[in-house]
Amino acid sequence: MRLDLVPRARRSPLAASLSPVLAFVTAVLIGGVAVSLLGVSPGAAFAVYFVAPLSELWSLQEIALKAAPLALIATGLAFCYRANLWNIGAEGQFVVGGLAGGWVAVATHGDAGFTVWILPAMLVAGTLAGIAYAMIPALLRARLGVSEILTSLMLVYVAELLLDYMARGPLRDPAGFNFPQSVAFDEAARLPYLMEGETLHAGVLVALVATVLATLVLGRSLFGFATRVVGASPRAARFAGFSEARLTLAAFAISGGAAGLAGIVEVAGRIGQLQPTISPGYGFTAIIVAFLGRLSPLGILIAALVIAVTTIGGEAAQIDLRLPLDLTRAFQGLLLCLVLGADVLTRFRVRLVSGATR
Amino acid sequence: MAGGTGSAKPADDPRPLFGAYGIVKRFGSFTANDHIDLEIHAGEIHALLGENGAGKSTLMKILYGLLEPTEGVVTHRGAAVRLRNPEAARRLGIGMVFQHFSLCENLTVAENVALVMERGLRRAVLAERIAALGETYGLKLEPDRPVWSLSAGERQRIEIVRCLLQNPKLVILDEVRRLCARATILRGGRVVGACDPRSETAASLAALMVGAQVQEVAARPAAPRGGERLRLERLSLPAPGLHATALDDISLGVRGGEILGIAGIAGNGQAELFAALSGEIPAPEVEAVRIDGTAVGQLGVNARRRLGAAFVPEERNGHAAAPGLSLSENVVLTRRATAPLARFGLVRRRAAQALAARIIDAFDVRGAGPDPAAGTLSGGNLQKFVVGREIQAEPGILVVDQPTWGVDAAAAARIRQALIDLAARGSAVLVISQDLDELFEIAGSIAVLHAGHLSAAMPRAQTTREAVGLLMGGSSGPPIGRDVPVGPTAAIARTEIAHAP
Numbered sequence: 001m002r003l004d005l006v007p008r009a010r011r012s013p014l015a016a017s018l019s020p021v022l023a024f025v026t027a028v029l030i031g032g033v034a035v036s037l038l039g040v041s042p043g044a045a046f047a048v049y050f051v052a053p054l055s056e057l058w059s060l061q062e063i064a065l066k067a068a069p070l071a072l073i074a075t076g077l078a079f080c081y082r083a084n085l086w087n088i089g090a091e092g093q094f095v096v097g098g099l100a101g102g103w104v105a106v107a108t109h110g111d112a113g114f115t116v117w118i119l120p121a122m123l124v125a126g127t128l129a130g131i132a133y134a135m136i137p138a139l140l141r142a143r144l145g146v147s148e149i150l151t152s153l154m155l156v157y158v159a160e161l162l163l164d165y166m167a168r169g170p171l172r173d174p175a176g177f178n179f180p181q182s183v184a185f186d187e188a189a190r191l192p193y194l195m196e197g198e199t200l201h202a203g204v205l206v207a208l209v210a211t212v213l214a215t216l217v218l219g220r221s222l223f224g225f226a227t228r229v230v231g232a233s234p235r236a237a238r239f240a241g242f243s244e245a246r247l248t249l250a251a252f253a254i255s256g257g258a259a260g261l262a263g264i265v266e267v268a269g270r271i272g273q274l275q276p277t278i279s280p281g282y283g284f285t286a287i288i289v290a291f292l293g294r295l296s297p298l299g300i301l302i303a304a305l306v307i308a309v310t311t312i313g314g315e316a317a318q319i320d321l322r323l324p325l326d327l328t329r330a331f332q333g334l335l336l337c338l339v340l341g342a343d344v345l346t347r348f349r350v351r352l353v354s355g356a357t358r
Numbered sequence: 359m360a361g362g363t364g365s366a367k368p369a370d371d372p373r374p375l376f377g378a379y380g381i382v383k384r385f386g387s388f389t390a391n392d393h394i395d396l397e398i399h400a401g402e403i404h405a406l407l408g409e410n411g412a413g414k415s416t417l418m419k420i421l422y423g424l425l426e427p428t429e430g431v432v433t434h435r436g437a438a439v440r441l442r443n444p445e446a447a448r449r450l451g452i453g454m455v456f457q458h459f460s461l462c463e464n465l466t467v468a469e470n471v472a473l474v475m476e477r478g479l480r481r482a483v484l485a486e487r488i489a490a491l492g493e494t495y496g497l498k499l500e501p502d503r504p505v506w507s508l509s510a511g512e513r514q515r516i517e518i519v520r521c522l523l524q525n526p527k528l529v530i531l532d533e534v535r536r537l538c539a540r541a542t543i544l545r546g547g548r549v550v551g552a553c554d555p556r557s558e559t560a561a562s563l564a565a566l567m568v569g570a571q572v573q574e575v576a577a578r579p580a581a582p583r584g585g586e587r588l589r590l591e592r593l594s595l596p597a598p599g600l601h602a603t604a605l606d607d608i609s610l611g612v613r614g615g616e617i618l619g620i621a622g623i624a625g626n627g628q629a630e631l632f633a634a635l636s637g638e639i640p641a642p643e644v645e646a647v648r649i650d651g652t653a654v655g656q657l658g659v660n661a662r663r664r665l666g667a668a669f670v671p672e673e674r675n676g677h678a679a680a681p682g683l684s685l686s687e688n689v690v691l692t693r694r695a696t697a698p699l700a701r702f703g704l705v706r707r708r709a710a711q712a713l714a715a716r717i718i719d720a721f722d723v724r725g726a727g728p729d730p731a732a733g734t735l736s737g738g739n740l741q742k743f744v745v746g747r748e749i750q751a752e753p754g755i756l757v758v759d760q761p762t763w764g765v766d767a768a769a770a771a772r773i774r775q776a777l778i779d780l781a782a783r784g785s786a787v788l789v790i791s792q793d794l795d796e797l798f799e800i801a802g803s804i805a806v807l808h809a810g811h812l813s814a815a816m817p818r819a820q821t822t823r824e825a826v827g828l829l830m831g832g833s834s835g836p837p838i839g840r841d842v843p844v845g846p847t848a849a850i851a852r853t854e855i856a857h858a859p
Binding site: 006220221222223225228229232233235236237238239240241 | 385636638658659660663669671673676677678679680681682683687690691692694695700703704705707
């Protein structure tokens with residue numbers, strides 16, 4: 001007895017779009033079993049995880065605020081991963097972007113008069129810092145063949161410690177009773193809220209614009225085409241005259257820029273000051289989001305929303321049902337496994353070869 | 359049920375060594391083998407003939423235990439056996455040399471051989487056996503070289519050595535057409551005939567295979583006219599990699615209307631010469647490569663294309679074409695330099711599809727659907743496509759490496775005819791090939807590449823296969839070089855892409 005994977009002659013587009021749905025349903029069913037083994041009614045858990053977060057305005061805003069940086073970072077990462085470049089350091093690029101943009105806000109703190117330029121300058125500084133930070137692994141890879149997986153990952157810790165030092169040292173609020181944080185940013189250095197008295201800020205629009213732009217670039221442009229060819233057949237790409245080194249730099253610049261922009265959006269939007277930590281691991285979760293969304297910008301947007309819903313729901317489940325946070329993490333991991341597994345089913349037919357046939 | 363090799367039976371055993379009866383193999387709704395009967399006797403060389411897609415590879419994979427038949431039975435000396443995997447087939451003494459290689463690129467030669475040998479064999483012993491076999495048959499291999507650094511021809515040598523080391527009783531060779539005493543002909547998954555290939559001509563065999571008369575390549579190119587279009591002047595290139603071949607002082611010229619053939623055994627610098635011509639590896643000096651008089655030694659591949667040159671590399675999957683991309687996307691790969699396939703940085707998909715359709719039509723490329731992924735095409739059809747893609751642009755200069763490697767007879771004839779026609783329209787064509795029959799069929803003059811050194815080009819009429827063969831072996835007279843043919847196996851290895859006796 002063995003299982004054979006027989007390649008399908010062509011992929012049905014219906015099956016391809018239904019497979020993530022199937023994966024989600026399966027993950028919910030398995031999660032239900034785990035929840036009932038923990039002594040909680042699966043129905044109640046489902047309501048807390050997936051229904052409650054979608055039924056109140058504040059939690060809907062929280063979902064959008066969590067999903068936006070994930071989507072923005074993962075969209076950038078899609079360029080790298082399509083080109084077979086493994087940027088694992090989006091977390092570091094996110095932190096550096098937040099730090100550089102936040103620095104502008106701290107440096108201009110208390111300036112009176114013409115302050116309209118401050119917010120744009122922060123966004124630009126954050127993006128450029130993310131790009132510059134991503135150039136380190138990119139140049140090492142393109143010039144010297146150093147594995148970008150290691151360098152980009154190790155630079156995450158460098159960035160985190162740099163932010164920690166800056167928030168406790170040079171950028172600390174001198175009037176802040178030695179709390180390790182900067183001054184609270186001026187109004188001119190904050191992203192505007194979209195609704196009076198609510199938490200939703202303009203940063204979510206940045207993620208939506210990035211989705212539209214990336215869809216166009218990846219799907220239609222010669223650059224997006226080159227990204228795909230370099231990733232799938234590097235030798236054919238060279239034969240086509242696409243420069244692998246230039247493409248490596250460009251893909252890292254895009255993903256680093258997107259992560260840096262997400263970092264400053266988070267700092268100028270939700271946080272409003274520099275702290276020793278500004279990310280609950282967005283840069284790493286975005287890797288899952290990128291693959292959950294199958295490296296397509298629209299898929300990434302949906303995946304970011306799903307991950308955000310389970311995160312918010314997981315927080316509520318901790319409080320309401322005393323379910324551990326690990327369960328949420330396990331569920332997110334399970335979801336990724338099942339999506340990738342369902343993807344195999346759209347490309348292959350599974351056939352049971354019994355011992356009796358000849 | 360599968361057992362050991364058992365005691366040796368007398369050679370005059372009337373039962374066939376291996377038999378396959380009523381073999382049916384279906385993939386979904388597609389029937390690849392349709393009630394095939396085949397008997398193979400000890401001491402016989404038996405050919406399976408048929409175009410790409412006729413069902414040869416499927417039948418061979420069934421015999422080698424890679425596929426299980428939907429219906430039918432395989433016998434060994436009259437007793438039914440079940441070949442549930444290649445290991446069971448190897449225990450019965452069946453060895454296979456694949457057309458599409460089954461090698462792990464990141465392992466060394468010896469490690470790849472070890473994969474199919476009995477477990478627990480010591481590495482030093484294995485390396486010794488590989489070397490000894492190489493000595494005996496002239497199949498030289500370096501056991502410690504990683505497979506990714508080897509050319510297609512060298513990889514085929516590994517497959518052959520690996521098969522012979524197992525002392526097989528039945529050797530299955532995919533796409534080697536020589537030395538056959540009896541042939542079974544497949545068409546559309548059925549047995550359509552049997553013959554003695556020695557009494558047939560290449561054309562009549564091909565006719566049996568495709569069910570219609572295949573045109574012999576006609577009308578050799580007219581005498582070269584006009585000036586020299588492609589020039590290499592004292593090109594030397596250090597070995598671009600650890601296991602690559604350095605090019606040594608190579609000069610050549612190809613005039614309009616001329617086909618220059620470059621013969622040579624794989625691994626003697628063909629890949630490096632191609633890369634230097636295409637611009638994938640820039641030459642040390644600008645003057646070393648000239649296209650229609652323009653020095654292009656340090657220009658990239660697209661700049662050379664814009665000057666009217668076109669290139670078809672040896673490896674169609676992954677070099678000439680990206681297998682995961684559709685044919686129209688593969689058109690964009692090389693034709694965007696010269697055709698309006700991109701505007702404002704955006705790919706013009708309609709234009710690419712239209713161009714792909716024209717190429718598919720002109721070169722009779724058959725695949726599933728109007729714009730299939732390149733990787734789903736059979737070898738012959740993909741090769742027609744990548745050659746057609748370049749010829750359709752009417753290049754002034756065409757460089758093509760192994761134009762008909764692993765391609766069925768009908769496709770090979772079509773490709774060769776297209777090369778001849780292109781030259782007849784005034785283009786300069788440079789063909790790098792290991793297939794002497796091919797070169798003597800289409801080339802006006804022939805030079806030999808050996809160990810990175812190119813011999814002087816000789817007009818075809820003034821040279822012979824024997825003379826060229828000697829040069830390929832590295833002997834320009836004594837002393838005898840490293841790759842001299844020794845035994846019959848060497849002959850098989852050397853003619854790995856030959857198509858007709």
